[in-house]
Amino acid sequence: xxEFVNGLRAAGVRISIAESQDAFNAAGVMGLASQTDFRxxxxxxxxxxxxxQPIFDQLFPLYFGNDxxxxxxxxxELSPEEQKMLQQALRALLEQLRRQTEQNERQQxxxxxxxxxxDQQLTGDMLNNLMQLLQSLLQGQNLPQEKLEQMGEQSxxxxxxxxxxxxxxxxxxxxxxxxxxxxxxxxxxPDMLKQLGMSQQAIDQLMQDMEANRDALxxxxxxxxxxxIARQRTEEYLRQxxxxxxxxxxxxxxxxxxxxxxLRDDLKRLVAQLRSRAALRRKRAQNGTLDAKRTxxxxxxxxxxxxxxxxxxxxxxxKLVLICDMSTSMRPVVSFFLRIIYELQDQVSSTHSFGFxxxxxxxxxxxxxxxxxxxxxxxxxxxxxxxxYYSTDLGNSLNTLMMEFxxxxxxxxxxxxxxDGRNNFRDPRLDxxxxxxxxxxxxxxxxxxxxGEWGHGDSDMPKYLPxxxxxxCVSNLAELTAAIDKLLTG
Numbered sequence: 001x002x003e004f005v006n007g008l009r010a011a012g013v014r015i016s017i018a019e020s021q022d023a024f025n026a027a028g029v030m031g032l033a034s035q036t037d038f039r040x041x042x043x044x045x046x047x048x049x050x051x052x053q054p055i056f057d058q059l060f061p062l063y064f065g066n067d068x069x070x071x072x073x074x075x076x077e078l079s080p081e082e083q084k085m086l087q088q089a090l091r092a093l094l095e096q097l098r099r100q101t102e103q104n105e106r107q108q109x110x111x112x113x114x115x116x117x118x119d120q121q122l123t124g125d126m127l128n129n130l131m132q133l134l135q136s137l138l139q140g141q142n143l144p145q146e147k148l149e150q151m152g153e154q155s156x157x158x159x160x161x162x163x164x165x166x167x168x169x170x171x172x173x174x175x176x177x178x179x180x181x182x183x184x185x186x187x188x189x190p191d192m193l194k195q196l197g198m199s200q201q202a203i204d205q206l207m208q209d210m211e212a213n214r215d216a217l218x219x220x221x222x223x224x225x226x227x228x229i230a231r232q233r234t235e236e237y238l239r240q241x242x243x244x245x246x247x248x249x250x251x252x253x254x255x256x257x258x259x260x261x262x263l264r265d266d267l268k269r270l271v272a273q274l275r276s277r278a279a280l281r282r283k284r285a286q287n288g289t290l291d292a293k294r295t296x297x298x299x300x301x302x303x304x305x306x307x308x309x310x311x312x313x314x315x316x317x318x319k320l321v322l323i324c325d326m327s328t329s330m331r332p333v334v335s336f337f338l339r340i341i342y343e344l345q346d347q348v349s350s351t352h353s354f355g356f357x358x359x360x361x362x363x364x365x366x367x368x369x370x371x372x373x374x375x376x377x378x379x380x381x382x383x384x385x386x387x388x389y390y391s392t393d394l395g396n397s398l399n400t401l402m403m404e405f406x407x408x409x410x411x412x413x414x415x416x417x418x419x420d421g422r423n424n425f426r427d428p429r430l431d432x433x434x435x436x437x438x439x440x441x442x443x444x445x446x447x448x449x450x451x452g453e454w455g456h457g458d459s460d461m462p463k464y465l466p467x468x469x470x471x472x473c474v475s476n477l478a479e480l481t482a483a484i485d486k487l488l489t490g
Contacts, residue, residue, distance in 0.1 A: 001023065001024065001027070001042075003063060003231070003234065004042075004059065004060070004063040004064070005020050005023070005046065006234045006237065007059050007062075007063065007230045007231070007233070007234045008046060008052075008055065008056065008059060009234075009237060010230075010233045010234045010236070010237030010254070011055045011059065011230075011233070012052075012055070012254065012255060012256030012257075012259075013046070013049075013052045013055055013056070013256065014048075014049075014256060014258055015046055019045060019046060023041070023045040023046050026041035026042070026044065026045050027041050027042065029041075035064070035065075038064070039060055039064070042056075042060070043056055043060075049257075051257065058226075059230055062223060062226045062227040062230050063227070063230075065223075070140070071141065071142060071212075071213045071216045071217075072140045072212065072213060073138075073139055074137065074138045074139075074140065074206065074209050074210060074213065075138050075139060077205075078206070082198060082202055085193060085196045085197065086138075086193065086198075086206065088196060089189060089192040089193050089196060090134065090185075092192060093185050093188055093189065093192060094127070094130075094131065094185075097127055097130070097181070097185075098127060101126075101127050126178060126181060127181075129176060129177060129178040129181075130178035130181045130182060130185070132178075133177055133178045133179070133182055133217075134182070134185075136213075136217065137182075137210055137213045137214060137217070138210075140213060142216075142217070142220055143177075143217060143220060143221070148173075148220075148221070148224045151172075151173040151176045151177065151221075152169070152173065152224070152225070152228060154172075154176060155168075155169045155172035156169060156172070157169045157173075157225060157228055157229075158228075158232070160225075160228075160229055160232075165229075165453075165457075166225055166226060166229050168457060169225050170221055170222050170225045173221050173225065174218060174221060177217070179214070179218070182214065186207065186210065186211070186214075189207070190203050190207060193206070233254075247259055247262060247263055247266075247477070248263075248476065248478040249477075249478050250476055251448075251475045251476050252332040252333050252336070252448060252475065252476060252477075253329070253332065253448075255332065260332065263477055264336075264339070267336075267339055267343065270340070270477075270481055271340060271343040271344060274340070274344060274347075274481065274484060274485055274488065275344060275346070275347060277485060277488075278344070278347045278485075278488040290309065290310075291310045294310035295308070295309055298310055317347060317348055317349040318348060318414050318487060318488065319348075319349040319350050319351075319410075319412045319413045319414065319441075320341070320348055320349075320350070320351045320352070320413070320414055320415075320416060320487075321351075321352045321353075321354070321408050321413050321414070321415045321416070321440075322337075322338070322341065322351065322352070322354065322416050322418065323356065323397070323401070323416065323417050323418070323419075324337070324338065324355045324356070324363075324418045324419070325355075325356065325357075325392065325394070325417075325418060325419030325420065326355040326356060326357050326379075326380075326387065327357055327387045327391075327392045328387040329420065330418070330419055330420060330448070331380065331387075333418060333446070333448050333474060333480070334355070334418055335376055335380070336477060336480055337418050337474075337480060337484070338353070338367070338372065338375075338376060338379075339372045339373070339376065340480070340481065340484055341484065342367050342372040342375070343372055344484075344488070347488050348488075351364070351367075352364050352405070352408040353367060354397075354401065354405070355382075355385045356385070356392075356393075356394065356397035357384075357385055357386065357387055357388065357391055357392055357393075358388065358391045358392070358393050358396065358397075359384070359393065359396055359397055359400055360396075360397040360398075360400040360401050360404075360405075361384045361385050362405065363375075363379045363382075363385075366378050366379050367379075390424045392422060392423060392424055393423065393424065393426050394419065394423050394426075394428065394429075394460075395423060395427040395428050395429035395432075396426070396429075398429045398432040398433065398436070399429060399432060401432075401436075402432050402435060402436070406439070409436060409439045409440050410439065410440070411439070411440070411441055412441055413440045413441055414440065414441055414442055414443075414444060414487065415436055415440045415443045415444070416443075416444045416445075416446065416487065417443065417444070417445045417446065417464075417468075418446045418474075419445075419446075419447065420447055420448060420449050420459070420461070421445075421447060421449075421454065421459050421460050422457070422458045422460070422461075423458060423460045424458050428460040428463050428464065430463055430464075430467075433464060433467045434467065436467070442469035442470075443467055443468045443469055444468065444470050444471075444472070444483075444487060445464065445465075445468045445470070445471045445472070446471075446472050446474045446480070446483055447461065447471060447472070447473060447474065448473070448474050448475045449461075449473075449475070450473065450475070451473065470486075472486070
């Protein structure tokens with residue numbers, strides 16, 4: 001229960017010490033005999049806000065399991081004759097797979113195939129994993145903890161933190177387990193059993209039981225992955241708390257609404273500091289640097305004596321074009337970024353702002369006609385900028401930018417991308433990025449993801465890197481304000 005409370009806190013749920021004690025007292029009164037009553041007692045005492053209920057529902061089964069029935073022992077459900085037919089069919093199918101494995105290995109040895117090609121072919125390890133998986137399915141046995149830990153380590157689960165990483169780790173563990181081969185085997189098994197004389201009714205029941213056990217194993221892996229990630233996030237949360245990490249250094253995706261509001265309240269102080277530093281830099285550089293040629297020409301009337309000094313003027317106020325990813329994972333970062341930029345408009349020559357999900361939307365006028373807070377509410381509610389399921393398309397958005405708004409970018413413009421570079425495997429349109437690079441003064445990219453995550457899954461970030469003059473990691477407000485401070489230097 002202590003780990004569960006810490007897990008809720010790490011996920012952004014506010015829980016006081018008194019509320020934790022209430023949860024223990026309620027569990028003591030309600031007892032542990034009924035999981036439904038136990039779950040209700042924890043939810044009643046720990047959850048106060050409606051938006052926190054999905055977090056509770058997600059984490060509870062990861063720590064305390066659920067009421068799902070155990071796996072079936074299929075062998076006990078079959079008659080002796082049916083068991084013989086099943087074993088005979090499985091031996092035949094496994095023998096086919098074994099011969100295919102040997103043939104693949106011979107071809108690899110003779111042809112020297114690439115590692116990529118070898119990964120696509122059936123190997124001896126995969127066949128052994130399949131045989132172990134079949135044994136678990138037929139005997140109705142869950143995977144042992146040691147097996148889960150081994151597969152988790154091989155799938156990189158220790159480094160997973162975000163939802164897409166959780167899904168990727170679960171998929172890799174299922175692949176290691178042999179689920180893909182199992183699906184192929186289950187498709188061939190009914191015909192083989194029918195040829196051996198098993199009744200259609202027995203075949204249907206057998207397939208139903210095997211698929212139920214398969215789904216139960218997949219659920220076990222999914223729950224294990226979720227549990228590990230939840231515990232890793234909890235450990236990170238406790239470590240940050242012990243080290244005295246303040247909210248400025250708390251990752252955006254770890255902030256609950258109360259903490260986010262507290263940071264928004266502190267923005268005026270941060271903006272004042274940024275404005276003071278920018279003004280000081282501009283004051284120091286008002287005169288610019290000495291222009292030797294103009295000074296010599298201006299002082300010819302004094303016989304070359306430099307009585308009238310001339311200086312090169314400097315454009316310290318930057319001209320900005322902002323291109324912001326409005327997908328769900330990016331909204332906290334974008335919200336803070338736009339608030340700060342538009343509070344600092346007196347330090348900027350001009351700003352054109354765009355948001356995108358599936359396509360580009362011009363949000364410049366929204367901020368021109370309203371205060372930053374009011375404009376953000378309007379922008380976040382705009383129908384054309386609502387996040388969807390795998391709908392982000394930066395390539396298409398770049399096309400709209402260059403077709404409809406090319407005049408916003410010239411040789412004095414700094415183009416700032418705020419996004420994670422994830423494009424759902426769509427065309428990244430690198431040709432358009434090259435055009436933007438040529439037309440603009442420079443491209444700056446603000447990305448909340450750690451560089452170690454770039455290039456994995458649908459991340460196109462490594463493809464965009466050559467076009468950027470600078471890339472800043474902005475996973476928290478401290479990093480974001482530091483990046484904006486650098487931008488204001490022009």
